[in-house]
Amino acid sequence: MPRQHPLALAIATLLAAQIAQAAPSSTTTRMAGEKIVITGKDDRYQNRTSTGAMRMEMDQLETPQQVNVIDEQLITEQGATSLGQVLSNDSSISAGGTSRNRERFALRGFDLDSGNGFLRNGQQHWSHYRQPIELLDRVEVLKGPSGLLYGKSAPGGLVNMVTKAPTHERQTTIRQDFGSDHEYRTMIDTSGALTEDERLRARLVLSHQQYDSWRRYTDGSTPETERFVGGLFVDYDVTDNATLSFHYDKTSDDGSVDSGALIKDGKPVLGDKHIWNAPWSNIDNDVENIGADLALQLNPNWSLNTGYNRQKFIRHDLETSSFSGYDPAAGTYKLTGFDRHDTWKFETAYADLNGQFNTGAVRHEVLVGANWLNYYYKRQQQSFRGSNAIDVVVGQPIDKPAGLDYRSATANVYPERNSYGVYVQDLITLNPQWQLLVGARYDREDDGSDTQSNVVPKAGVIYHPSDAGSVYLTYAESFEPQSPVRNQDDINDGMKLDPVTGEIYELGTKWNLMDERLQLSAAVFDLTQTNKVLKRDRPDLGAGITETTQVGEQQHIGAEIMASGQLTDRLSLQGSATWLDAELKDPYNARLDGNRPADVPEFAASVWTRYDLDGNTAFNLGAIHVGQRYGDNNNTYKKDGYTRFDAGVSHRIRQFKQADLTLRLKVENLFDEDYLAGGDNDNTVIGEGRNFLASMEMRF
Secondary structure: OOOOOOOHHHHHHHHHHHHOOOOOOOEEEOOOOOOOEEEOOOOOOOOOEOHHHHOOOOEHHHOOOOEEEEEHHHHHHHOOOOHHHHHOOOOOEEEOOOHHHOOOEEEOOEEOOOOOOEEEOOEEOOOOOOOOHHHEEEEEEEEOOOHHHHOOOOOOEEEEEEEOOOOOOOEEEEEEEEEOOOEEEEEEEEEEEOOOOOOEEEEEEEEEEEEEOOOEEOOOOOOEEEEEEEEEEEEEEEEOOEEEEEEEEEEEEEEEOOOOEOEEOOEEOOOOOEEOOOOOOEEEEEEEEEEEEEEEEEEOOEEEEEEEEEEEEEEEEEEEEEEEEEEOOOOEEEEEEEEEEEEEEEEEEEEEEEEEEEEOOEEEEEEEEEEEEEEEEEEEEEEEOHHHOEEEEOOOOOOOOOOOOHHHOOOEEOOOEEEEEEEEEEEEEOOOOEEEEEEEEEEEEEOOOOEEEEEEEEEEEEEEEEOOEEEEEEEEEEEEOOOOOOOOOEOOOOOOOOOEEEEEEEEEEEEEEOOOOEEEEEEEEEEEEEEEEEEEEOHHHOOOOEEEEEEEEEEEEEEEEEEEEEOOOOEEEEEEEEEEEEEEEOOOOOOOOOOOOOOOOOEEEEEEEEEEOOOOEEEEEEEEEEOOEEOOOOOOOEEOOEEEEEEEEEEEEOOOOOOEEEEEEEEEOOOOOOOEOOOOOOOEOEOOOOEEEEEEEEEO
């Protein structure tokens, strides 16, 4: 059916303005401590620095941990509109469920928490919603404990989303996508200097997307989603050595709810298209980020970077959240759910001082920094459950419960949390062959009634057998603060809990091969999480009595390899493979002890390739392999392994009406593979069959 795009007038106006000052096709490269410069188009999928990951200018060969960078070129070729599509390019990340209209992931087998598993531009980012990929320049996957620089986080690592930045040269990209499931997306990205001396620069990104689903509710209707993303980024050179940056972005995501499929005997009950939620289930997310950063070059050897971001997230969630009692003979089941309104506020600030100096023949590259995080949460909710559960007949409409309104419920305001951290890191170059990385962090968290503190070390040794390669050995830690036990029926009520901690021993190597056209890295690691909080029933002490302790553990031993760059002048690739032996340890629960975590395969791999037929036409071929894995932590059932192939083709018409016009077509799941993706029990994501995405892109 026809779709109207409210951005049409704005796009037409900006297009007319840019045609008058058309510039050649180009890409932007962010240089640490320098201006944004324009370079020729680069399709090699390479990124040789770890500046975003390490908070200081460092080459990948000097970084004693694995960092995978997925850049804008690859994101554009794949037509990615979700973080899950982007992260499918890294085999160490496994996808979880997508209930509540957000994506969940595990990195090296450990869950990435919405509050401390994701960064934006190096600051903690509340990621309880589908991330606005249109605003991103690249996504960095930081593997292994990263508590030294970023504070509380899981031991598997972090995902850092780096936003686009204004360019000095004027450029505009307009893209129109058409895809399966009535998908339409219109996007404009315009950037350039606003003053003749180029001291003031800005970048505006706007996107409007609508799509349906290939799955159906029990009454035959189809879920629909509408998303708007807008971002404004401004840089102003206050002096030649000081740049003030401002950013604002807004994401509105209004969509129907599909919590996933019920799996029995390895197959979805009622087929792969059936949605158990009520058709009127809907989640409306409204997220805003606003902030500023200041970069100061104090002298040739020292620089100061500081910034602040305020995130406000409002969610209205009306849904049926669970179902039970399915009777296949009668075709009936029961639904429970709620009408809920949430407000989150997430404030972050940081200050980093970077410097270089020598002590004799030894060179030091030092980072001294501090960061702060404030978390606020309020919720209002009215639920229907128990005797108020809805009776459903398959194939029949489902009525919304009368009088269901969150505003009739009492608002719950949870204690605010403030986290403070100070850290120091020193990259020590002893000679051209040997380097050391050492650092420590002190962290403190205060929720008004309880205070916790922690110290986290990190150490690594790096050996360079040649200018083209390095071998490293690293030890690092992570931590996740825990609230005291607050349960009158628990024998340890009031007991303070230690942070859940993680530690890693990692041996790795990195190489720039084939005249630096190909980057290759590999690592083996032993990753352990301890002090996990466990609760068990104590019927010997009375009915309903429990005991909370910290004796849980999780150990993951693994190996991985990554490659990115050019194999030939025409063939480029980005790929990775991961082997992981993961085990849960719970001495109080025989059903869990010794099990493998849900949705963590023993082996996974992914690859995306580009073959340039000539200067204008290119072909893409990609593959994603996910091995057999368990569907839940109790290991009650398994999901079969699968291999999905994707393919694409693009053709560029140069100087079409003073612009470069690029036409793209991507086919996902080329061979129509049936597979189960992330999520457990009754929240399992069913992999979509063969689907396509076509796009037209004009670049001025």
